[in-house]
Amino acid sequence: MGSLDGRVALITGAGRGIGCEEALFFAAEGAKVVVNDPGVEIDGSGGDTGVAAKVVEEIVARGGQAVANTDSVADWEGARRMVATAVDAFGDLHVVVNNAAVERNLGLADLGEAEFDDVVAVKLKGTFAVTRWAARHWRERYEAGDRADRAVINTSSGSGLLNPLPTQASYASANAGVAALTTVAALELGRYGVRVNCVSPSMARTRLTLEVPGMGGEPPAEGFDPLHPAAVAPIAAYLASAACPRTGQVLSVRGGTVTVNQGWTAGPAVHRDGPWTVAELAEELGAVPMEDPYDRLAEALGGALGVSGREQLQGMINALLDRR
Incomplete structure (x- = not known):
């Protein structure tokens, strides 16, 4: 008996990467799955209906139940149709896994309006x-x-929540928005028996991350691969199971480590009774320690890169920004 027996799940972006692994895992756990994927390239161009169909074929070959949907999540009516696909095919819908994403990795000064909008859409x-x-x-x-x-x-994603990756202004902004949306939706939809949570993969080897420093290495020949996108699937399945009590949570996933994030937390404060002057703020805030974004990036990537010095990190950032 699987943890998702009797559940109907719609998984977007399920043709490749993390979404594909989730679809396969959910089906193995007994869920009936709508595999949504228009089969586009990393930047959202093109389209291949065979991408979703291939995952469906694999699920069915393993004895599971699945149907394909190739609508774009950015299309308002397409989003409605994929929900309708689940209800028409399986009679109901219990779980939605929002996984779809595209990327346009350019420095902020080179990123165009349409490129930004496409990622956020x-x-x-x-x-x-x-x-x-x-x-x-x-x-x-x-x-x-x-x-x-x-x-x-x-x-x-870690990009937007924990890892300030250069050239990902649009992707990081959108992912931070998804985390914020999660907490709002959890509060609103609880009255209807809906739990809303978020997984935030970090250092998962997918099409979107192969160019991230430290991600291009060969996977281990055997044993657990902490960078394999399949590492995310059990966490998503747990959150999807009817027995899970959690809602409004953002869980970071990095290999075998699951971290419960606590969002923006209040740090040190300065106070006065009345309006500040610029000089007063300069003095008071000047005594408060500042978290340097270079330090955050070093903590996130230093282990994979083997470097943590500011000059080395700046060199890496410059190399990324020079790719136009």
Whole structure:
């Protein structure tokens, strides 16, 4: 008996990478799966309907149940159709996993408006759109007396939450927005029996991360590969299971480590009764320690790069920004 027996799950971006591994794992755990993926390239161009179909074929060959959907999450009506696909094919929808993403890695000074918008449209607007249409279905079911457990698992990234990666202004911004959306949705949708959580993979080897420093190495010949995208799937499945009590949580996943994030936390403060002057702020805040973004980047990537010095990190950043 699997942990997801009887559950119907819609997984976006499920044709490759983390989404594909989640689809395969969910099906193995007994879920009926809608595999959504338009089969686009990393930057969102092109399209291949065979990408989603291939994952469906693999699930069915293993004895599972799945159907394909090739709509884009950035398309408002497409998001509605993929929710309808789940209901039409399997009679209901219990779980949404928002995994779809595209990337346009350019320095901020070179990133164009359309390139920024495209990334945000898929990652942030797409997460909202699919969740919104699912919420409409779940509200109707709840008001009709259905008290089944429902769950949304959003996908953020270390880029945007913990790792300030240069050239990812659009991707990091969208992922930070997804984490914020998670907490709001958890508060709003709880009244309908819907739990909303977020997984934030870091250092997972996918098409989107192969050019990140430290990610291009060969995987181990045998044993556990901490960078394999399959490491994320069990965490998503746990959050999707009806027995899971968690909601409003953002869980970072890095290999075999799962960290419960606590969002923005209040740090040191300065206070006065009345308005500040610039000189007073300069004196008081000048005595408060500042978290240097270079230190954060060194902590995130230093282990993989074997470097942590500011000059070496700046050299890496310059090399990334020079790729136009």
